[in-house]
Amino acid sequence: MHTEVLNISKNECSICQVETCLTFNPFVEHLKERIATEKTLKSEFYRYVLGRFEHDICIDLDMRPSDAEKYREMLELIYSILTPPIANEKEFYWALSTPVPDKIFFSTEAFYDFHSSHHSNLYALNVPKNDMFSDRQKRFIYNLILERMYGFSTAMKNELLFSYEDPETGLSRYFNIVTDPRFVEIELNGELPELSFDTIEPYLHSHASLELIEQVLPLNIFKFKGFSIISLTDITLTHALENIRTELVNHSSNEDEQYAHVISSLKTLAESPGIEFGLMPFLTINNEPVFDNDECSKSILLKAAKEFNLAEETFDAVVDDYNQNPRPIFFNSITDDKIGKFPFLQVLKQAGIKSYGIFPVYYNKKNVGIMEVYSYKEIVFYEKLLSKLQATIPLIAQLLQNSIDQFEARIAGVIKHKFTSLQPSVQWKFNEVAWNYLKEKRRKKKNPEIETVSFSHVYPLFGAIDIRNSTVERNSALQEDLKSLLTILIDTLRHLNEHIHLSLTGKLVSKCEEWLERISGYITTNDELMLDTFLHNDVNPFLEHFRNNYPAEREIIDKYFDAMNEETGASFEHRRGLETSMQLINTSINQYLEQAQTEVQESFPCYFEKFRTDGVEYDIYIGQSIAPQRVFDTLYLKNIRLWQLRSMAEIARMTNDLSEQLSRPLQTTHLIFIHSNPIDISFRNDERRFDVEGAYNIRYEVIKKRIDKVLIAGTFERLTQPGKIAMVYFNPTEAAEYDEYVRYLQAQGYLLDDLEYLELEELQGVSGLKALRVGVNYQLPLLNN
Secondary structure, three states: OEOOOEEOOOOOOOOOOOEEEEOOHHHHHHHHHHHHHOOOOHHHHHHHHHHHHHHOOOOOOOEOHHHHHHHHHHHHHHHHHHOOOOOOOOOOEEEEEOOOOOEEEEEOHHHHHHHHHHHHHOEEOOOOOOOOHHHHHHHHHHHHHHHHHHOOOOOOOOEEEEEEEOOOOOOEEEEEEEEEOOOEEEEEOOOOOOOOHHHHHHHHOOHHHHHHHHHHOOOOOEEEEEOEEEEEEEOHHHHHHHHHHHHHHOOOOOHHHHHHHHHHHHHHHHOOOOOEEEEEEOEEEOOEEEOOOHHHOOOHHHHHHHHOOOOHHHHHHHHHHHHHOOOOEEEOOOOHHHHHHOOOHHHHHHOOOOEEEEEEEEEOOEEEEEEEEEEOOOOOOOHHHHHHHHOOHHHHHHHHHHHHHHHHHHHHHHHHHHOOOOOHHHHHHHHHHHHHHHHHHHOOOOOOOOOOOEEEEEEEEEEEEEEOOHHHHHHHHHHHHHHHHHHHHHHHHHHHHHHOOOHHHHHHHHHHHHHHHHOOOOOOHHHHHHHHHHHHHHHHHHHHHHHHHOHHHHHHHHHHHHHOOOOOOHHHHHHHHHHHHHHHHHHHHHHHHHHHHHHHHHHOOOEEEEEEOOOEEEEEEEOHHHOOOOOOOHHHHHHHHHHHHHHHHHHHHHHHHHHHHOOOOOOEEEEEEOOOOOEEEEEEOOOOEEEEEOHHHHHHHHHHHHHHHOEEOOOOOEOOOOOEEEEEEOOHHHHHHHHHHHHHHHHHOOEOOOOEEEEEOOEOOEOOOEEEEEEEOOOOOOOOO
């Protein structure tokens, strides 16, 4: 035991906030109470200690911390009573200090050594920044006065959490320091001020209200007598576990930071600077594992596999084998013999890893990933380390499962955004229907049916941007590619016939020439299939034989097979060019509509749905039932109709400007169907889209699908023409409305002064269709209104 005085104030200016007196009296009074109530043999020991204090005149004695050595025997008796009998002072952190903790005057060897070695490196974690030692003293004083004199308990306890970095290991350690004031008495000099709970409530719950309590409760009327007990507990392991728990609920950190913090806590738990950790969740796409993801970046095995080019098939096989039989695996050393049995160890050895271990991690009985333990030097994985890590496994499991859930949510978000997103304008309705369904389930109804999501009395707008003569263009591209392939094939066969004399070769040349002549006209699907059968059944096996058995002819034959490669071959060049050109047009149209519809949604919420054809078609529905919280008026319908016509003009000019970027010349046509009567629509779960309801409404859908190829009455001319916008309608009032829109856009420079009023041919079951058609002004640059 040590009686040297230790200053715990870190040499801060610690003017005593209250008058104090270091005395044994409160402890002596405590002994008398225990003797009166104790029924065991302890009472005899208490009487002995009390007798020693009375005999040595240690009652009513005012001490100074520097006098502690004079009373060593009394202090050791106090230690014997207040600490467990089996406590070892070399391991037990315990000390006595002045009534207001300022100076230690008696301490165990463990406490003295700790203070001497680490006192200057301790950092308080659970106090505000810039918190002074003198402020902590004040809070200690006021907390004790409020509790003893007023019966008010504060939420702030007399304990502090400290950390320091161990200079030997470089790892952080954590200690909890508790001050026990049970042997401190408060003496009042004068009248006790009256205090209400409302007055001091802010102080009881906040560190920031120290000035408030100082104003209402002066300290010069109090005197603290006795001594305080200070105990220190190493909570490094507990704190490391708590840090991991905190990370699981800490949504302010990104996943990369979260993994780094958890691994740091695992290293603290291991209590060895040579032990490192890795974490890898098992992420899957379509039940197949994926590893090219940032969430796996904390795995040393994956990092080494990428750095030293471990074959992906080998890595996948390792993971698949481990998933089939997950179990802890330890390699205290990585030798050539072990690499022979476990080839993946080779990349770890190349990365400098000397020892490696894997823990399978389970969440709800499912293997969700692994925890790696490794070192750059050979170590033995002791049972003590394993037992420490065992407590972290449930927390690690939750962390890995969180990563899996977040990964799947991101995938679902992409799918929802790119493919089957529910637009904000109608999301509310789906939420409402889903909630009704959950309520029905909660009422324990068996297999409740989910109601249909529908909207009544909405106005439809239909638009179509089509690539003109796309079928003809595809046939032309196919024809040119097949001619190219047959020409290469004929040259190849003739070359072989000059060096290898077979009558069959001449027969194949003749057959190819017949096909070359046959495909000069229009190619049917049957023609394409028959030619494909001829090539794969007759030609390809024939050429494969000579490629494998006549090395001198391999080069010329390879040119033919190279030409058949869909991605790079000459026999797909024109079809690739056509698809690239069509994709460029459709992508540009889609991007334009995605950006432009924002303007529409801002005026009044509507449902906007696009469909991919050879071009792009879209439906727009607008009406009161889509946005019941807002008042709908037909002016919003007129606004969106004007927007639709203007957007068609902009799209026409945009696709025209793309012509120089297209590998094949393509043109687009532009069609609008005007329908003034509202219709009803409902969501079809099987097709994940809205469809019309009712016989009359279905008629609208039928007309919409038939007018793309309608002819002008009495002619063979298609209504839709490149460079023009066609507007199909039934009623003269619709024509009058759009006539105004056309004239406005002509004045704005979007359209040409060539508006036509046209009668259309009768379609099956549909008569009385008319159309407006107007040219698009390509001369001006694209406008942004």
